[in-house]
Every structure is written in C-alpha cells, then in structure tokens.
Amino acid sequence: MTTLTADAATPDAGDPADSPLVRAARGLAVPHTPVWFMRQAGRSLPEYLEVRDGVPMLEACRTPDLVVEITLQPVRRHGVDAAIFFSDIVVPLAAVGVDLDIVPGTGPVVAQPFRTRADLDRLPALAPDAVEDVAESTRRLVAGLGGTPLIGFAGAPFTLASYLVEGGPSRHHEHTKALMHGDPELWHDLCARLAQVSGTFLRIQAEAGASAVQLFDSWAGALSRADYRAFVQPHSAAALSAVADLGIPRIHFGVGTGELLTDMGAAGADVVGVDFRVSLADAAARLGPSYAVQGNLDPALLFAPWDVIEAEVARILAEGRAARGHVFNLGHGVLPATDPAVLTRVTELVHRLTEHPA
Numbered sequence: 071m072t073t074l075t076a077d078a079a080t081p082d083a084g085d086p087a088d089s090p091l092v093r094a095a096r097g098l099a100v101p102h103t104p105v106w107f108m109r110q111a112g113r114s115l116p117e118y119l120e121v122r123d124g125v126p127m128l129e130a131c132r133t134p135d136l137v138v139e140i141t142l143q144p145v146r147r148h149g150v151d152a153a154i155f156f157s158d159i160v161v162p163l164a165a166v167g168v169d170l171d172i173v174p175g176t177g178p179v180v181a182q183p184f185r186t187r188a189d190l191d192r193l194p195a196l197a198p199d200a201v202e203d204v205a206e207s208t209r210r211l212v213a214g215l216g217g218t219p220l221i222g223f224a225g226a227p228f229t230l231a232s233y234l235v236e237g238g239p240s241r242h243h244e245h246t247k248a249l250m251h252g253d254p255e256l257w258h259d260l261c262a263r264l265a266q267v268s269g270t271f272l273r274i275q276a277e278a279g280a281s282a283v284q285l286f287d288s289w290a291g292a293l294s295r296a297d298y299r300a301f302v303q304p305h306s307a308a309a310l311s312a313v314a315d316l317g318i319p320r321i322h323f324g325v326g327t328g329e330l331l332t333d334m335g336a337a338g339a340d341v342v343g344v345d346f347r348v349s350l351a352d353a354a355a356r357l358g359p360s361y362a363v364q365g366n367l368d369p370a371l372l373f374a375p376w377d378v379i380e381a382e383v384a385r386i387l388a389e390g391r392a393a394r395g396h397v398f399n400l401g402h403g404v405l406p407a408t409d410p411a412v413l414t415r416v417t418e419l420v421h422r423l424t425e426h427p428a
C-alpha cells in the first residue's frame with residue numbers, strides 16, 4: 071500500500087492534472103475508473119476518531135495539522151483516487167461571523183435563524199484572509215499528495231440558505247421555501263451573498279492547488295424543477311463561475327436531484343453527481359454527451375453481504391459506461407458505522423474491474 075505523509079519527501083509521482091479523476095471528469099481515456107467516497111474522512115475511521123478526540127468539529131476544520139492529517143487518512147488507508155479537503159460547508163459562514171456550531175449527531179445549528187432583511191447584515195462578504203488557514207492546509211496537502219488530486223469543495227447557496235433560514239437541519243425546508251416565495255427579493259439578495267461566500271471558498275482552494283472542486287447542493291432535491299430554475303440555479307452558477315477561468319473540473323452534487331440533473335449540469339458543471347435513486351444509464355441519457363457522471367452506490371448497501379456489493383459495483387460500472395466519463399462514488403456520504411475494510415475492498419474492486427493493460 072502507498073504510504074503518504076503530510077511532509078512526504080517523495081510523494082507519489084505524477085501530475086494530478088493528468089490523474090484518472092481529472093481525466094474521467096474531462097471525458098478522456100483512463101487507466102482505471104477513479105474512485106473516491108463522499109465523507110471518506112470521518113467517523114468510519116478509527117484513526118479519525120483518535121485525532122478528533124476532544125477537538126470540536128469547527129476547531130478541527132481550522133487547524134492545518136489536523137486538516138492535513140484527516141484529509142490524508144482515507145487516501146492512505148483505501149488507496150482512493152482523490153482526497154477531499156477536510157472541512158465543512160458551514161466553515162466559511164462561521165468565518166464571516168455567523169454564530170453557529172456543528173453539533174455531533176445533528177449537524178450545523180445556527181444561533182439566530184435568518185428570516186428578515188436586517189439579518190443580511192450578519193452575512194458580510196468572505197475575504198480570503200479570513201480563511202488563510204484553508205489556503206495553507208490546501209498548499210500542504212497538495213505538496214503531500216503528489217500525483218493524487220485534491221478536491222476542494224463548498225456548499226451551494228440553497229443548501230447553505232436552508233441551514234441559515236431554518237436554523238439547523240430540516241426535513242421540509244418550510245421556512246426556506248416560505249422566504250423564497252414570500253419575499254423573492256430578499257431570497258435573491260441572501261443567495262447572492264451566499265454565492266459570493268461559496269465561490270470565494272472554492273477559489274481559495276483552487277488557487278492553492280486543488281485539482282477539482284465539488285459544489286454540494288445536498289438538499290436541492292427538496293425543490294421542484296421550476297423553483298430550482300427560478301430561485302437556485304443562477305446562484306449556484308455564480309458560485310461555480312468563480313473558478314471557471316482556472317480550468318479545473320467542477321463537480322455538482324445533490325441528493326434526490328434526478329429531476330434536476332440537466333439544470334445542475336447547466337449551472338456550470340463538468341461532472342454531475344448522481345445519488346442512488348437514479349441509474350447512471352438514465353442520468354447519462356438525461357445529461358447527454360457533454361457531462362461526466364459521479365456516483366452512485368447506495369451507502370446503506372455497504373452493510374450488505376459482499377456478493378451483493380460486488381454485483382452492485384459491477385452494475386454501476388456497466389451503467390457508467392454510457393456517460394462521457396465516470397467517477398465512481400457513493401450516492402451520498404459514508405455512514406459513520408460503515409466497516410472501513412469494505413470501502414478499501416470496493417476501491418480495489420473498482421480498480422480491478424476497470425483496469426486496462428498499458
């Protein structure tokens with residue numbers, strides 16, 4: 071197994087810009103289908119629990135030594151084809167001064183929900199020097215990872231707005247939708263600010279050397295297509311456009327977004343993330359030849375017997391061939407109780423089933 075250290079004197083050779091992940095995102099030939107897992111860094115790994123012991127989540131995200139170590143853990147253990155920057159979608163909101171916490175077992179909780187125009191005063195623009203540590207962690211990671219690409223990420227305006235307006239995780243997003251329809255002008259002003267925060271957070275990571283970025287619009291699947299187009303897509307497009315000139319692949323993902331795939335692609339993505347509800351063959355047919363796809367093994371199936379997982383992986387790889395390019399991933403994040411040995415085995419299986427002789 072490849073061993074990586076944060077300050078590796080001889081990191082893996084190779085150019086991350088020519089890695090299987092970046093090539094698949096561009097629809098180019100690959101030596102094997104690249105694989106990484108959303109939430110690959112986190113509670114499924116004992117080495118993560120060990121270094122996080124006693125350190126609050128937001129503090130861990132702002133401590134470069136921890137960010138570098140936690141980001142590298144799943145790359146070392148599983149041999150995945152990409153690292154994802156260890157942080158959280160609410161880190162840039164906390165950095166501009168929003169009073170929030172990440173509560174274990176719950177998620178982000180905002181002290182005072184955003185509901186009125188006066189609340190916009192609590193959401194100033196993100197200046198790069200407010201997250202200088204993020205640039206530093208990124209640079210150190212890029213140096214340590216060598217040929218393995220680092221994926222930078224941000225939360226999309228709608229998903230961020232949902233946390234701000236609801237005050238925390240929400241099943242129905244009722245306050246968010248009430249604001250969207252009840253005061254569209256305030257909604258658009260809020261999302262324009264969030265697009266600036268999100269786009270700046272992506273750009274900081276990209277300029278510091280990330281090889282790709284992913285915009286997480288995790289909860290966009292709660293919207294009708296008409297609402298997505300009118301109230302959300304322009305702001306996600308603005309966030310993604312913040313890195314357009316850098317030429318790195320842009321991945322756009324949401325849960326339950328089968329009806330929104332083409333609109334999410336058109337927001338400015340090269341790769342559209344697909345959850346487990348839609349087959350990759352259907353996703354590719356909807357998206358057409360301009361987009362690669364990412365996904366989409368159901369994370370719950372990692373708890374099934376191995377022969378079930380093996381058949382699912384083979385099916386997903388076969389369906390992914392219909393797309394311009396395929397990045398293997400889960401349909402959503404790794405569940406905390408997942409046996410990490412299964413993730414390593416899935417990584418090896420994807421590689422073995424797709425390896426081309428040189």
Ligand code: CP3
Pocket residue numbers: 107108109110111112113122127154155156157158159160172173174175176177178223286288403
């Ligand atoms: O490995 C990776 O994917 C990189 C790190 C990462 C985290 N959060 C770390 C994290 C990424 C990319 C995110 C994004 C994120 N955060 C999203 C979008 C992705 C998705 O899952 O849809 C969302 C919606 C959030 C908000 C959030 N933060 C939630 C829902 C939670 C989980 C709450 C819980 O305890 O179950 C968090 C906390 C969080 N972010 C954890 C991690 C590893 C768990 C914190 C812990 O270890 O206690």
